[in-house]
Amino acid sequence: MKRAYLTFDDGPSSYTDRLVDFLCSKNVPAIFFVHGENMMKEHYFPSIVRAIKKGIVIGNHSLNHNRASEIGFEEQIRQIIEAQKLIDRAYHEAGRDHAPRYFRFPHLDRGCGNAHVIDMATVEEQYRDYVRDLFWEGVRIETKEPPTAGQIELKNSLQKWFIQNGFKKLPTPGVIFPWWVNSELSEAVDSLVTFSTSDWMMGPRHAGKGQLKTTDALKNKIDTDPWLNREDSAHIILMHDDRDPANEQREDLLTITENLVNHMLNSNFTFLEFKET
Numbered sequence: 001m002k003r004a005y006l007t008f009d010d011g012p013s014s015y016t017d018r019l020v021d022f023l024c025s026k027n028v029p030a031i032f033f034v035h036g037e038n039m040m041k042e043h044y045f046p047s048i049v050r051a052i053k054k055g056i057v058i059g060n061h062s063l064n065h066n067r068a069s070e071i072g073f074e075e076q077i078r079q080i081i082e083a084q085k086l087i088d089r090a091y092h093e094a095g096r097d098h099a100p101r102y103f104r105f106p107h108l109d110r111g112c113g114n115a116h117v118i119d120m121a122t123v124e125e126q127y128r129d130y131v132r133d134l135f136w137e138g139v140r141i142e143t144k145e146p147p148t149a150g151q152i153e154l155k156n157s158l159q160k161w162f163i164q165n166g167f168k169k170l171p172t173p174g175v176i177f178p179w180w181v182n183s184e185l186s187e188a189v190d191s192l193v194t195f196s197t198s199d200w201m202m203g204p205r206h207a208g209k210g211q212l213k214t215t216d217a218l219k220n221k222i223d224t225d226p227w228l229n230r231e232d233s234a235h236i237i238l239m240h241d242d243r244d245p246a247n248e249q250r251e252d253l254l255t256i257t258e259n260l261v262n263h264m265l266n267s268n269f270t271f272l273e274f275k276e277t
């Protein structure tokens with residue numbers, strides 16, 4: 001049996017209620033890292049309250065989805081705080097006292113730009129190609145220059161801020177890949193991933209730009225990933241809830257999500273709950 005934690009970035013969207021209903025119908029737990037600006041839309045906010053009531057965990061994905069390395073410490077913190085206020089309010093409206101504090105950086109830009117999600121020197125050499133593909137497949141990378149001292153300081157300051165402000169590492173026991181446990185990936189307080197479905201390549205903002213253009217191509221990525229099909233470690237899987245504006249010509253991302261989750265269920269995956277320790 002393969003075990004995985006399912007994470008969805010960028011919602012809420014006009015499809016969130018249906019996504020929640022689909023996950024509930026399959027008994028699949030998940031966390032949604034929500035985009036604050038989307039939550040501010042009056043018609044979307046209730047979808048998050050509803051999701052909480054149905055057992056979905058809500059994490060913070062900032063307010064405006066900007067890149068940390070471009071906006072800097074003060075603005076990044078402001079965006080995290082503003083987004084968290086919305087999440088706290090949604091938990092309150094759902095009748096829950098305490099909202100969890102989990103954070104995922106937009107574009108996985110943790111302060112050093114998305115060319116440097118983590119310090120590759122902390123990853124053993126034989127795993128570096130895989131980790132590089134995990135974070136940078138098809139992703140916009142402006143520079144491969146090493147991060148500056150200022151960027152490294154920004155990254156470290158943000159990690160420190162998370163700890164001082166009650167943000168926690170997402171509880172994902174069972175993830176024991178050697179490139180995870182022995183590297184910066186396991187030390188990060190923000191929420192990282194061990195597998196990206198690359199579904200964003202078929203989402204409304206990027207469709208057609210990435211290498212993978214069909215659901216079958218995404219399924220093939222799942223079937224052939226050298227680590228994802230191992231049963232000795234759990235996985236943290238990245239998907240997206242980002243479905244506006246609808247393009248009638250294209251398969252919508254909800255259908256793609258349903259296909260991929262069903263495919264994984266049929267491929268002997270079990271999806272795990274996020275349990276606070």
Ligand SMILES: [Zn+2]
Pocket residue numbers: 009010061065106107
């Ligand atoms: Zn995002």
